[in-house]
Amino acid sequence: METIARFQNVAVTLQGRPILKNIQFEMKRGQQWALIGLNGSGKTTLLNILAAYQFPSNGTVEVLGETFGKTYIPDLRKKIGFVSNALERFSDYYRNDSIERVILSGKHSSFGIYEEITKEDEAEAIQLLKQFRIAQYAGKKFHELSEGEKRRVLIARSLMSHPDILILDEPCSGLDILAREQFLQSLEVVIARGCHIIYVTHHIEEVMPHMTHAVLLKEGEIIAQGEKKEVLTAKRLSETFNTPVSVTWHAERPYVTVNGPVQLP
Numbered sequence: 001m002e003t004i005a006r007f008q009n010v011a012v013t014l015q016g017r018p019i020l021k022n023i024q025f026e027m028k029r030g031q032q033w034a035l036i037g038l039n040g041s042g043k044t045t046l047l048n049i050l051a052a053y054q055f056p057s058n059g060t061v062e063v064l065g066e067t068f069g070k071t072y073i074p075d076l077r078k079k080i081g082f083v084s085n086a087l088e089r090f091s092d093y094y095r096n097d098s099i100e101r102v103i104l105s106g107k108h109s110s111f112g113i114y115e116e117i118t119k120e121d122e123a124e125a126i127q128l129l130k131q132f133r134i135a136q137y138a139g140k141k142f143h144e145l146s147e148g149e150k151r152r153v154l155i156a157r158s159l160m161s162h163p164d165i166l167i168l169d170e171p172c173s174g175l176d177i178l179a180r181e182q183f184l185q186s187l188e189v190v191i192a193r194g195c196h197i198i199y200v201t202h203h204i205e206e207v208m209p210h211m212t213h214a215v216l217l218k219e220g221e222i223i224a225q226g227e228k229k230e231v232l233t234a235k236r237l238s239e240t241f242n243t244p245v246s247v248t249w250h251a252e253r254p255y256v257t258v259n260g261p262v263q264l265p
């Protein structure tokens, strides 16, 4: 199976402190990954390396057949989308833009539209509006939408550049149960387009049936990776979270409960 991303012996040291240690990770075509770890375990650092926003102190990173250090990064970045919960900057930039314009701006990953928009681009934006079930808000300003609707606009926007990898960094934080489920279901659209997801969350039940693999990060090290049912076990998650937990699966989704009081710092 073709490799989508591969990390070999990747390490990051910042101000003399190891942030990522000996990371060996491989994502193959057709796999959808969840990335899980406590605050400060190194998730954002790992994602920043994957998206070529940060470079490792050591090791080799290969993404979509290109090796970092031997490739032109801006071209590679276009193939990697990023959606996070950091909405503020989008809300400021897009205050008065219609949601169609927000989506179209994703074609060149810019905050406004500076390049020519073709009829095909417009047709694609309309198709995305429909696929993400936000067509009824066409013509509305971005800031007039609810948080859940805004997140779906942003994921539609990220697909305009046809990325091969989409990084989702806690995309559901702050959403209510219904908006969260709508967002999670809409990820089917991303996968159907042949895009590969890397999904970061602190809420294990967000690992939807369409996610195939999981990686657990603890204090800068990968402690488990592979098929999600092998990785998302009580034993491994208890180790990841430094506290005993139980895992139950319901409708092909994992749910975690904490076994009694946790140790206070």
Ligand SMILES: Nc1ncnc2c1ncn2[C@@H]1O[C@H](COP(=O)(O)OP(=O)(O)OP(=O)(O)O)[C@@H](O)[C@H]1O
Binding pocket: 014, 015, 019, 037, 038, 039, 040, 041, 042, 043, 044, 045, 046
């Ligand atoms: N520029 C920096 N200089 C020094 N240390 C840093 C820097 N950036 C991050 N760190 C440290 O690296 C560690 C990992 O941070 P990172 O943001 O990757 O963790 P995370 O798993 O994404 O956390 P969270 O779940 O809170 O977002 C943290 O201890 C953080 O303090």
